[in-house]
Amino acid sequence: MTDRVVSALQALVRIPTVSHRDPARVDTAAFDRLLDELAAQFPLLHERLELTRVGSHGLLFRWPGASDLRPVVLMAHLDVVPIDPEAPWVHDPFGAEVHDSDEGPAVWGRGTLDDKNCVAAICDAVETLLEAGHVPTQDVWLSFGCDEEVSGTSALAAVDVLRERGVTPWLVLDEGGAIADGAFPGVKAPLGVVGVTEKGTTSIELVAEGRGGHASTPARNGPTARLARAILAVEKAPFPASAPAPTLEMMRRLAPHVPLALRPVLGPLLGRADRLAPVVTRALVAAGPEAAATTRTTVATTTLRGSPAINAIASTARAGLNVRVMVGDTVAGVVEHLRRAIDDDSIRIDVVEAGEPSPVSPMDEPFELVEACIGEVFPDAVATPYVMMAATDSRHFTAISEHVYRFAPFRMSKAQRQAIHSYDEHIAIADLVDGARWYALLIERLPA
Template sequence: MTDHASDRVVTALQALVRIPTVSDRDPSRVDAEAFDRLLAELKDHFPLLHERLTLTVVGTHGLLLNWPGASADRPVVLMAHLDVVPVDAEAPWQHDAFGGEIHDSPSGPAIWGRGTLDDKGCVAAICEAVESLLEAGHVPAQDVWLSFGCDEEVSGTAAPEAVEVLRERGVTPWLVVDEGGAIAGGAFPGVKPPLGVIGVTEKGTTSLELVAEGRGGHASTPARNGPTARIARAILRIEKSPFPASAPAPTLELMRRIAPHVPLPLRPLLGRADQLAPVVTRALLAAGPEAAAMTRTTVAATTLSGSPALNVIASTAKAGLNIRVMVGDTVAGVVEHVRKAIADDSVRIDVIESGEPSPISPMDEAFELLESCISEVFPDAVSTPYVMMAATDSRHFTAISEHVYRFAPFRMTKAQRQAIHSYDEHIGVADLVDGARWYQLLIERLPS
């Protein structure tokens, strides 16, 4: 990649980060003008892309761009999203969250700000790859589509609309690549090389609300088992009734691939992970909450509401549950599990959001293409499949493609991964440039 291209992608990401494109479930709370400015910035920084690719607007500000290739037999979709989550004003950011400033980090100069990793870094890197190839006169072997959603962080409609546009045009993607995994350093204790984790599936995202009702009244005369007490008891019962654990096939393959890099006593176990699945599952459960989440459906009580005043007994108490549904489980099964765990017919269960886990994409030619690009740009990384815990826009694309993968081509330390949706989010300058190089290589290597 030329120095000009490297400078361009860095400058572009700085400009994008400075625009607070915060999405919200309530459309009236969205700053549409900020999204307008961001689209204008994209056009300014990547003029050839906007001149030569055909643009379709999806949702309010989502983009679907088509770059015709030598063939339309095996089209490719590269995805990212333009929106970000809000910034907590009380969080101790070292630098302005919407400043897009370059400051030192433990791994060198970095761009700091909301969206650098989630997900404007991918937007800038994809656009830079396409812009550089257009400047070089490159024609991709297959049609390339760019799908940039504008409401991913609130599970919005732009991605489903993009899927419908592609379906209507008869486009069946051979390969879809969205955010998700990364070149993850410090992913497992004792594993020295970074892991190039490629999400071959993702957990389903489901939200339930527990509701308990009663008479309410004055706090000076409380009755037993009021709405608040019943909600509290329900939450504790759910916590004491975890879902059954079993490591899915991608997790077992991940264990097998990292086996040569773990401490010697663990190598025989992980090297035969597929044959010793129950033992591996128990080991993951004992390794802490992050590892345990790789083996089962998880439930987190997130929102609580009750009385409007300290001296008033609640007439209605509610608890929100955020559930990540493991591959092999279903939303219906999750609701039934929660119902049995609560064992209280006076607590109502409302399904607020229902999302099944995504199908597992195969580790065939398409997956191997991603692996080869990782090996070229990040030669020290160990490529491996994994089950993604969070939700991405790409889950909608599984309706039209069997090959949907989740991978952001950036080196990320554990601290960086923890900064996503938190404070001090940042991406290394060199890592951004390498990410753009990875996308460019992927496009160059598309099979004819």
């Protein structure tokens, strides 16, 4: 298992399957090579599982089990985000070279954490079990999307296929949480965070318009000035904070793991988080931006556009807002909040892309299976639910399953998590192997 999963990940990372919102910019030949490479790396999987192509390069495999009553879907995606040519990568981002890291010998490159590690580990687990003659107790589906990074349609196409075939998954598992080190202040144990829901991802533009003109004769209150005031107004009006049920359950589970010196104070607070929700919420808000983001809808101003020339006054100024909609909030409510905060009828609020938060999946038998496998492969970790901040393809699967979870079974340090969508992305070889072992265990433990 060790040599194959490592060499497979290296082979996949070396193929730059970068997705773009503009289809004309996508290197379809790279995706073709990736699919060929997958078939070469995992021949039994491709020989014995039924394959349906979805979208341009998405894959949907079915591994028939002894029963089809409680089918399982394991997910990952084949595409990656572009490389910033000015980012200071230590090693070639598409070289997939093995070098030392703080976590031990590691494979370096784009996609080693997001999300070709999951592709390689899932396929390796299936290949290993096929070699051993294993027949799963339930149908196992593998759904590998090709445009997750641009909120594409391949996952939707996979859902349509499953719906047409009458498949109602008992468990859907996609990327998301991990075995996260240093995830909560003061807690030394790593957290096995399993996303039971995810925030909605919404894109909004603030637009200010005016006459424009020559920069030598500026008038007061032009589009850029009004837009700047609107941006500051949004920043000064954060959304109300309220810890949702998964966050409160996470606090309760962390109570026994706070430092001994703080346990007399924090232990009772966290242990009764569900009854002291307002106090816990205030503590999370005070703990910094990462913790605060678990309690509310967030807004980040990410793009700015104005005049095309430095000596011309803009006739139209635009600011792009990336909004992560909290469980319990709605896109309509977000727009209304922004209108009240900006309080300027001359600022237009355009919803470019609307994404509501996902339903909260229950913590019953499917969740307990994921939790048990975490405990066996990562005995030092505290398994806990959480609200995922980012968006995954799995949000589309909530239309056909109540049990959708987001967890990638790999140890990740804080520095590694910061490298996702950034530079110096890498995964330790030992952690990659543990991830493949975890997926194999999950399949072996599926209930009859």
